Structure formats: C-alpha cells, structure tokens
Amino acid sequence: MDNEERGIEEPEGLSAEGMQASAESASVEPPKKYSAVAKELYDWVKSIAIALVIALVFKATIMQSYAVPTGSMIPTVMPNDRFFGSRITLKFREPVRGEVITFKPPEAIPNPERDRFGKPIPLMKRIIAVEGDEVYVKQGAVYVNGVKMREPYIAEPPMYDMPAVKVPEGMLFVLGDNRNNSYDSHAWGFLQKKNVDSIIFMRYWPIVRAGLVK
Structure with missing residues (x-):
C-alpha cells in the first residue's frame, strides 16, 4: 500500500535523503549562542591582555608613579606624597643639578627598605x-665649585661639615632637602648615574598640593 492509499502525504520538496542530510548538518553546527559567548570572551581577554602590555611598556619606559614613605625630603616632599617620575627623559639627556630624582639604593646602603615582593624601594x-x-659643606651651607648654593627648598641648614x-x-652627589634627617651622599658617598630611575616632575597626591616639583 502506497502513501496515497494510506492517506499520508510526504512534505513537498523534501525527500527522505534530504531530511537525513539536514539532520546531519544540524548535528555538526555549534549552537550560535555558545559561539557568540566564546567570541565575546575571547575579545574581552584579548583587550585586557593588550591593555596590560601597554601599561607595562609605559611604566618601564615612559613614566612611573612613586610614593615616599620617609621624611628625608621634607618640606618639598611629605611622607606618603605621590608623584609622577619621567623615565623617558633619561633617554635623551643627563640628569642635572637641582633636579629631584628617584634611584635604586646604592650598594653602600647595606639593608635598603624593600617592598612586598622583596625589591628595594627606590629612594628620592x-x-x-x-x-x-x-662640592663641600661648611658652616651650614653647601658649596659647589666654590659657589655657595641658594637653597630655598631645604628644611634647615645642615648641622654638619663635609670636606x-x-x-x-659617571657619578652624582645627592642630598635630601631635610638635610639633618637624610641618609644621603654626605653619609654613603656618590651615586652611580646608572642607578637613576626617573626625574620627578609632578606631585598628584594630595590634591591640595598637586603641581610641578621644583
């Protein structure tokens, strides 16, 4: 007995072979919903990775943020002030007199303070x-090449002399602005220029004292 005799009609234009092919095709195609989620997740992870790489390159070569935990640079720098330091400037010129810098602690400092990862904290x-x-220090004044320095930024005149x-x-001579409470070149000697990490140019915290550093 054929289909007409049974009263059953086959769907127009769809044979048994076509139905089987359609079923096989549906079984191999991934659900569109899951494909969209996977693509969105991939794009998100990719964006985060690119942002991290850019941030690391920026930090390593252009600019870094610093917090100062001590009072050795008072009154220019108060404890826990936050600053931006330029690293890229050092690619184009040498640091000069009067600039405030951050640097890796020299070997002459036996036990430098370290961060939570064990790295020495940069000094300023x-x-x-x-x-x-x-350079020498005599009777409360610093002399460079025989000329007495005018230093409006110091907390008080140094109470020590230095020959x-x-x-x-390849070296620098550095002092803290808080002359009598600073462990610096008058105590441990010269600083190698290669230790210089950045030139400080701006305080960004606290907001009330934000501005360029001189």
Missing part, C-alpha cells in the same frame, strides 16, 4: 653636584 633625593663638580670632594665620572 635632590642632585647637588654632577661629575666634575667639587671638599670631586664628583667622579
């Missing part, structure tokens, strides 16, 4: 003399 001081300069020394090639 002011450059007083560069290679070739002669004249000539800054060697």
Whole structure:
C-alpha cells in the first residue's frame, strides 16, 4: 500500500535523503549562542591582555608613579606624597643639578627598605653636584665649585661639615632637602648615574598640593 492509499502525504520538496542530510548538518553546527559567548570572551581577554602590555611598556619606559614613605625630603616632599617620575627623559639627556630624582639604593646602603615582593624601594633625593663638580659643606651651607648654593627648598641648614670632594665620572652627589634627617651622599658617598630611575616632575597626591616639583 502506497502513501496515497494510506492517506499520508510526504512534505513537498523534501525527500527522505534530504531530511537525513539536514539532520546531519544540524548535528555538526555549534549552537550560535555558545559561539557568540566564546567570541565575546575571547575579545574581552584579548583587550585586557593588550591593555596590560601597554601599561607595562609605559611604566618601564615612559613614566612611573612613586610614593615616599620617609621624611628625608621634607618640606618639598611629605611622607606618603605621590608623584609622577619621567623615565623617558633619561633617554635623551643627563640628569642635572637641582633636579629631584628617584634611584635604586646604592650598594653602600647595606639593608635598603624593600617592598612586598622583596625589591628595594627606590629612594628620592635632590642632585647637588654632577661629575666634575667639587662640592663641600661648611658652616651650614653647601658649596659647589666654590659657589655657595641658594637653597630655598631645604628644611634647615645642615648641622654638619663635609670636606671638599670631586664628583667622579659617571657619578652624582645627592642630598635630601631635610638635610639633618637624610641618609644621603654626605653619609654613603656618590651615586652611580646608572642607578637613576626617573626625574620627578609632578606631585598628584594630595590634591591640595598637586603641581610641578621644583
């Protein structure tokens, strides 16, 4: 007995073979909903990864943020002030007298303070003399190449004397603005220029004292 005799009609234009092919095709195609979610997740992870790479490159080569935990630079820098330091500037020129810099602690400091990852925390001081300069401290004043420095930024005059020394090639002489409460070049000697990490140019916290650093 054929289909007409049974009263059953086959769907027009769809044979048994076509129905089987359609079923097989449906079984291999992934659900569109899951494909969209996977693509969205991939795009999100990719965006995060790119942002992290850009941030790391920016931090390593252009600019870094710093917090100062001590009072060695008072009154210019108060404890826990936050600053931006330029790293890219060091690619184009040498640091100069009067600039405030951050640097890796020299080997002359036996037990530098470390962060939670065990890395030495950068120090912040002011450059007083560069290679070739002669510097000494006498009767509450700092002299560079025989000229008494005008220092409106210090907390108070130094209460120590230091004999004249000539800054060697590749070195810097740095002091804290809080002269009598700063562990610096007058105590541990010269700083290698290669240790300089950045030149501080701006305080961004606290907001009430935000601005350029001089």
